[in-house]
Structures are given as C-alpha cells and as structure tokens.
Amino acid sequence: DQQVKQNSPSLSVQEGRISILNCDYTNSMFDYFLWYKKYPAEGPTFLISISSIKDKNEDGRFTVFLNKSAKHLSLHIVPSQPGDSAVYFCAASVRASGSRLTFGEGTQLTVNP
Amino acid sequence: DAGITQSPRHKVTETGTPVTLRCHQTENHRYMYWYRQDPGHGLRLIHYSYGVKDTDKGEVSDGYSVSRSKTEDFLLTLESATSSQTSVYFCAISAIRTRNTGELFFGEGSRLTVL
Known part of the structure; x- marks a missing residue:
C-alpha cells in the first residue's frame, strides 16, 4: 500500500521555466510534508517542508503547496536551473510518530539549458 | 553538512553470506535510521533507533537486524543475504x-549487490 505517490517518474523542462512536481497521499493522519532532492551517488538532502496547518511555504525559488482536501502537494521551482536536475522525493510524516518518514517513488527532473 | 559516514560504500557478496553495514555519526544525534532505496519504491524504512540499545522495526524489516551499542554507531546486519x-x-x-518535523x-x- 503506497501511502505517498509520485505518479510522474520523470519531468523535463527548459531552463528559466517553471518546474512543477506533484505528490499525492492517502493517509489523512500525515501532518508534515517534506521534499528532498537527490543527486546521483549522494544521499538525499532536505529541500523544503510544510505543516498541515499551512497551504503554502516558500523558500527562494522553491514553493510547496498543500491541498489537504485533495491530499495533494506540489513543489514549484521558478525559475528552473540546470543545477536543479536531480531526483525529487516527496515525504510525509505523522508528527506523533517522530521522524518516521514515508517517501514517494521519486521524480527525475531534468532542466535543459 | 551533518557528519555521517557509511561503510562500506560498495559491496558485492554472494547469496547466503552475512553482511554488516556501518553508520557512524559525529553529531551526537539521538535518532538514527536505515532506509533502502529501490527503483519504483523510493526510500523505505528498515529499522530505526531512538537511543543506545533502543531500536524498532520499520516497514521492511524482514531479513535485517540492527544494533546500537554507542550513540555514534548504528549497524545494519543481513544475517543471510538474498538477491532481493x-x-x-x-x-x-x-x-x-x-x-517531530521529520527532517533527516x-x-x-x-x-550492496547480492549475487
């Protein structure tokens, strides 16, 4: 039972344009959501997060949107840069259970110069 | 960057052999986790630790055991490795x-490759 799903295995965008990565979840107990970025041969690194009490969180070029009624979140990257090319993982947690994250399958983002 | 070192970085072994992976941290953090990453599955939690000698199972713990005798070291053991x-x-x-926010x-x- 995949509780966190990223339905797009890959996404390709042009440099300077917007990248939108999507994530859906099924467990209504999740109350904290995170995005991680992963380069080849490296471990994932934390990118941005959002609490379920918010619907938007912004950090520079990165914005995460949360739609609780649809159980959907998205990561917007504007403008996209070639260095953003990486695998992006969506993750969710139930705060009461501590840092036991449930991850999605990942989306490979390629930003073309 | 958090001070986390994993060893070995690469290992090839044969089915049925025992394997131990080591995680060493210099941050004195209490909580440690082992995940595995597979295509189509993302990262899945194997085991985690919330203190010395305190460990618990994750979602894919079958075939794995862990030990934490010191704050800085968390060992993952495959008693008899399989290709899966x-x-x-x-x-x-x-x-x-x-x-409580989940940032790891x-x-x-x-x-690890099991032949």
Whole structure:
C-alpha cells in the first residue's frame, strides 16, 4: 500500500521555466510534508517542508503547496536551473510518530539549458 | 553538512553470506535510521533507533537486524543475504528539535549487490 505517490517518474523542462512536481497521499493522519532532492551517488538532502496547518511555504525559488482536501502537494521551482536536475522525493510524516518518514517513488527532473 | 559516514560504500557478496553495514555519526544525534532505496519504491524504512540499545522495526524489516551499542554507531546486519536485498542503503540521523518535523540528514549511501 503506497501511502505517498509520485505518479510522474520523470519531468523535463527548459531552463528559466517553471518546474512543477506533484505528490499525492492517502493517509489523512500525515501532518508534515517534506521534499528532498537527490543527486546521483549522494544521499538525499532536505529541500523544503510544510505543516498541515499551512497551504503554502516558500523558500527562494522553491514553493510547496498543500491541498489537504485533495491530499495533494506540489513543489514549484521558478525559475528552473540546470543545477536543479536531480531526483525529487516527496515525504510525509505523522508528527506523533517522530521522524518516521514515508517517501514517494521519486521524480527525475531534468532542466535543459 | 551533518557528519555521517557509511561503510562500506560498495559491496558485492554472494547469496547466503552475512553482511554488516556501518553508520557512524559525529553529531551526537539521538535518532538514527536505515532506509533502502529501490527503483519504483523510493526510500523505505528498515529499522530505526531512538537511543543506545533502543531500536524498532520499520516497514521492511524482514531479513535485517540492527544494533546500537554507542550513540555514534548504528549497524545494519543481513544475517543471510538474498538477491532481493540488492539495493542502496542509506543511513539517516535527526536531532531532537527536528524529530517531530521529520527532517533527516542522510549519509552518502552503501550500494550492496547480492549475487
């Protein structure tokens, strides 16, 4: 039972344009959501997060949107840069259970110069 | 960068042999985790630790055991490796202040191939 799903295995965008990565979840107990970025041969690194009490969180070029009624979140990257090319993982947690994250399958983002 | 070191970084072994992966941290963080990454599955939690000698199972714990005798070291053992355990294994740590938000710091991974 995949509780966190990223339905797009890959996404390709042009440099300077917007990248939108999507994530859906099924467990209504999740109350904290995170995005991680992963380069080849490296471990994932934390990118941005959002609490379920918010619907938007912004950090520079990165914005995460949360739609609780649809159980959907998205990561917007504007403008996209070639260095953003990486695998992006969506993750969710139930705060009461501590840092036991449930991850999605990942989306490979390629930003073309 | 969080001080997390995984060893070995690469290992090839044969079915039925025991394998131990080591995670060493220099951050003195209480919480440590082992995940595996497989295509189509993302990262899945194997085991985690919330203190010395305190460990618990994650979602894919069958075939794995862990030990934590010191704060800085978290060992993952495959008692008898199988081909289905071919994967990339990541260790992660979290601080108490970020424990309830889920922010983890990951090591660089250990690639295990079981022939």
